Amino acid sequence: MRLTVFLTSLLSSLTLVHAVNTTVACSLLNGLLPGKVAYPSSDQYVSDTKHWATGSSSQASACTVEPSTPQDVALIFGVIQKTRTTWAVKGGGNTFNPGFSSTDGVLISTVRFKDIQYSPMSSTVKVGAGNLWDDVYAKLIPLGATVVGNRVPGIGVGGFSLWGGISWKTQKYGLGLDNVVSFQLVTPTSQILNVSAHSYPDLYFGLRGGGNNFGIVTSFVFKTHPQGQVYAGVVTYSGLSIQQEYVDFDTSNKDPNAYILPIYVYHGGVLSTNALVFYDGPVAPNGTYDAFFNAANLTSNDVKTRSFLEFQQTIHIPAPTRTATHVVSIANYTKPIVDAIVTQHLNLSNVFADAEFIMFTMEPLYSSIFDSSNGGAYPHTSAHPWKPFNLFLGYTNPASDAAAMAAVMSAATAVQQIAIAEGKSSLDAVLDINYAGLGTDLKYLYGKNLPLLRTLRAKYDPHNLLSLTGGWKL
Ligand SMILES: Cc1cc2nc3c(=O)[nH]c(=O)nc-3n(C[C@H](O)[C@H](O)[C@H](O)COP(=O)(O)OP(=O)(O)OC[C@H]3O[C@@H](n4cnc5c(N)ncnc54)[C@H](O)[C@@H]3O)c2cc1C
Ligand SMILES: *[C@@H]1O[C@H](CO)[C@@H](O)[C@H](O)[C@H]1NC(C)=O
Ligand SMILES: *[C@@H]1O[C@H](CO)[C@@H](O)[C@H](O)[C@H]1NC(C)=O
Numbered sequence: 363m364r365l366t367v368f369l370t371s372l373l374s375s376l377t378l379v380h381a382v383n384t385t386v387a388c389s390l391l392n393g394l395l396p397g398k399v400a401y402p403s404s405d406q407y408v409s410d411t412k413h414w415a416t417g418s419s420s421q422a423s424a425c426t427v428e429p430s431t432p433q434d435v436a437l438i439f440g441v442i443q444k445t446r447t448t449w450a451v452k453g454g455g456n457t458f459n460p461g462f463s464s465t466d467g468v469l470i471s472t473v474r475f476k477d478i479q480y481s482p483m484s485s486t487v488k489v490g491a492g493n494l495w496d497d498v499y500a501k502l503i504p505l506g507a508t509v510v511g512n513r514v515p516g517i518g519v520g521g522f523s524l525w526g527g528i529s530w531k532t533q534k535y536g537l538g539l540d541n542v543v544s545f546q547l548v549t550p551t552s553q554i555l556n557v558s559a560h561s562y563p564d565l566y567f568g569l570r571g572g573g574n575n576f577g578i579v580t581s582f583v584f585k586t587h588p589q590g591q592v593y594a595g596v597v598t599y600s601g602l603s604i605q606q607e608y609v610d611f612d613t614s615n616k617d618p619n620a621y622i623l624p625i626y627v628y629h630g631g632v633l634s635t636n637a638l639v640f641y642d643g644p645v646a647p648n649g650t651y652d653a654f655f656n657a658a659n660l661t662s663n664d665v666k667t668r669s670f671l672e673f674q675q676t677i678h679i680p681a682p683t684r685t686a687t688h689v690v691s692i693a694n695y696t697k698p699i700v701d702a703i704v705t706q707h708l709n710l711s712n713v714f715a716d717a718e719f720i721m722f723t724m725e726p727l728y729s730s731i732f733d734s735s736n737g738g739a740y741p742h743t744s745a746h747p748w749k750p751f752n753l754f755l756g757y758t759n760p761a762s763d764a765a766a767m768a769a770v771m772s773a774a775t776a777v778q779q780i781a782i783a784e785g786k787s788s789l790d791a792v793l794d795i796n797y798a799g800l801g802t803d804l805k806y807l808y809g810k811n812l813p814l815l816r817t818l819r820a821k822y823d824p825h826n827l828l829s830l831t832g833g834w835k836l
C-alpha cells in the first residue's frame with residue numbers, strides 16, 4: 363500500500379518535471395521563432411500533428427514548430443538540449459510505428475522546407491525535406507525526368523529516403539537511399555553540415571539507413587533519371603488469387619522494366635487481390651502480363667499506356683485507424699511460400715476480430731534491386747537481393763495494440779519458417795527498415811554495421827538528445 367503511494371507520487375513528480383521541461387521549451391521556442399510555434403487546436407497544430415495512421419501514429423504534443431531554415435533547426439536543438447524536453451521530427455507522417463514521428467513534447471514539422479530545384483545538366487534535383495514525392499513528380503515528370511521516390515501518393519521524402527525507399531524504379535536504380543548525392547543536415551549539437559561522400563563520409567554512410575539518428579535533414583540532392591510514358595494500372599481479382607501466376611512471374615522475369623505488385627486484401631469482411639502493374643515503357647513486350655490478364659477471378663483491369671504521374675496519382679490505399687506491420691525477407695517466391703502467405707492471411711482475418719483491413723504485399727522484385735548499392739548504414743548487397751514481403755494489419759481499438767502486433771509477428775514467423783525450409787530466407791536476413799515492426803531487434807536492420815553506427819551516433823550526439831525521441835534508436 364505504502365509502496366503504491368510512493369510509486370504514484372514518484373510518477374506524478376516525474377510527469378511534472380517533464381511537463382515543466384516541455385512548457386519551458388515551447389515558450390523559449392515561441393520567443394525565438396515567432397509565428398512558427400503552434401499550440402493545441404490551432405490549424406497549424408492540427409496539420410502538424412496529423413499522421414496517415416491517425417490513431418496509432420499521432421500523439422497530442424505540447425506544441426509544434428515549423429522551422430523554415432537550417433538556422434531555425436539549430437536554434438530548436440539548442441532549446442531541446444537546454445530543457446531536455448521530448449521531441450520528434452515529422453516529414454510526410456506516414457510511419458507505421460507509434461512514436462516515430464510523434465511526441466507528447468515538441469513536434470518539429472519539416473513542412474516549410476518546400477524548395478525543389480532541378481538541374482538537368484547534372485541530372486540532380488535538390489528537394490526540401492518537407493515535400494511529398496507527389497510534389498517532386500509534378501515538377502519533374504512533365505520535363506521527362508523522375509526520381510527514385512514512392513510508388514503511391516501522399517508519402518514524404520524524409521522518412522522514405524533516410525530509412526530505405528522502394529520505388530517503381532528500384533529494379534533499375536536501387537533504393538531511395540542509393541540515390542542521395544548530398545544531405546543538408548542539422549546535427550543535435552546545432553552544426554549545419556553539407557554531407558556528401560567527400561565532405562563527411564562517416565555521416566554520408568550513417569544517413570543512408572540511419573534515419574533521424576544523426577539529426578534533422580533539411581534538404582536532399584537526389585539523382586534524377588529519364589522518365590517517359592509507362593504501361594501501368596491496377597488489376598483486381600476476387601479472393602486471394604494469381605498465386606501460381608505470381609510464382610511463375612517471379613521465377614521467369616528477366617526484364618528489369620517489368621514489375622507487378624500483388625496485394626492480398628481483406629476489407630469490410632471481403633477478400634480480394636489488387637495487383638499494381640508497372641512496365642517502365644509505353645508498351646510491354648508481348649506476353650509479359652498475359653497470365654495475369656487471363657487469370658481466374660479477374661474483376662477489373664485498367665492497365666494502359668499513360669503518364670507516370672497519372673498512374674502514380676490514381677493508386678488509392680485506404681488509411682487505417684491504427685496499424686501493426688512487419689516484414690519477411692524472401693529471396694524468391696515458391697508455391698509453398700505463397701501457400702503459407704495465403705494460409706496466414708486467412709488465419710489473421712479469422713482470428714483477429716478487430717481487423718479494419720489487412721494487406722499482405724508480395725514484391726516480385728528483379729534480383730538486380732541491390733546492384734546500385736554502394737554501402738551505407740543499411741547493409742544491402744547484390745549478393746543478397748532480399749525482397750520484402752510486407753504484412754499490414756489495420757484495426758481500430760487501442761486495447762488491441764499488443765494482440766495486433768503479436769498476431770502480425772506470429773504470421774510473419776510462420777511464413778519465414780516455410781521460406782527458410784524452401785531455402786529462400788535466412789534467420790539473419792536483413793529486413794526493410796521502413797516496413798519492420800515496432801520492437802524489431804536492430805541487428806536485423808543494421809547487421810554488422812551496428813557497433814560502428816553506435817560510435818558514430820555518440821560522436822555527433824554527445825548530449826544524447828536521441829534518447830528523448832522515437833524511431834530506430836542506435
Ligand atoms: C500508404 C503507404 C504506402 C507506402 N509505400 C511505400 C513504398 O512504396 N515504398 C517504400 O519504401 N515505403 C513505402 N511506405 C513506407 C514509407 O516509406 C515510410 O513510412 C516512410 O518512413 C515515410 O516517410 P514520411 O516522411 O512520410 O514519414 P514520417 O512519419 O514523417 O517519418 C518517418 C520517420 O522518418 C523520420 N524523418 C522524417 N523526416 C525526417 C528528416 N527530415 N530528418 C530526419 N528524420 C526524418 C521521422 O522522425 C520518422 O522516424 C508506405 C507507407 C504508406 C503509409
Ligand atoms: C528536465 O530537465 C532536467 C534538467 O535540464 C533534467 O534533469 C530532466 O531529466 C528533464 N526531464 C525529462 C523528463 O527529460
Ligand atoms: C551541398 O553542396 C553542394 C556543393 O556546394 C551543393 O551543390 C548542394 O546543393 C549541397 N547539398 C544540399 C543538400 O544542400
Ligand SMILES: *[C@@H]1O[C@H](CO)[C@@H](O)[C@H](O)[C@H]1NC(C)=O
Pocket residue numbers: 600601602603604605658659
Ligand atoms: C478464385 O477465388 C477463390 C476465392 O474467391 C479462391 O479460393 C481461388 O483460389 C481463386 N482462384 C484462383 C485460380 O486464384
Ligand SMILES: *[C@@H]1O[C@H](CO)[C@@H](O)[C@H](O)[C@H]1NC(C)=O
Pocket residue numbers: 648
Ligand atoms: C505482339 O502481338 C501483336 C498482336 O498479337 C502482334 O500484332 C505483334 O506483331 C506482336 N509483336 C511482337 C514484337 O511480337
Ligand SMILES: *[C@@H]1O[C@H](CO)[C@@H](O)[C@H](O)[C@H]1NC(C)=O
Pocket residue numbers: 706709710713768769772773776
Ligand atoms: C492463427 O493465428 C493465431 C493467433 O495469432 C495463432 O495462435 C495460430 O497459431 C495461427 N494458426 C496458424 C495455422 O498459423
Ligand SMILES: *[C@@H]1O[C@H](CO)[C@@H](O)[C@H](O)[C@H]1NC(C)=O
Pocket residue numbers: 613693694729785786
Ligand atoms: C533467386 O532467383 C535468382 C534469379 O532466378 C537466382 O539467380 C538466385 O540464385 C535465386 N536465389 C535463391 C536463394 O534461390
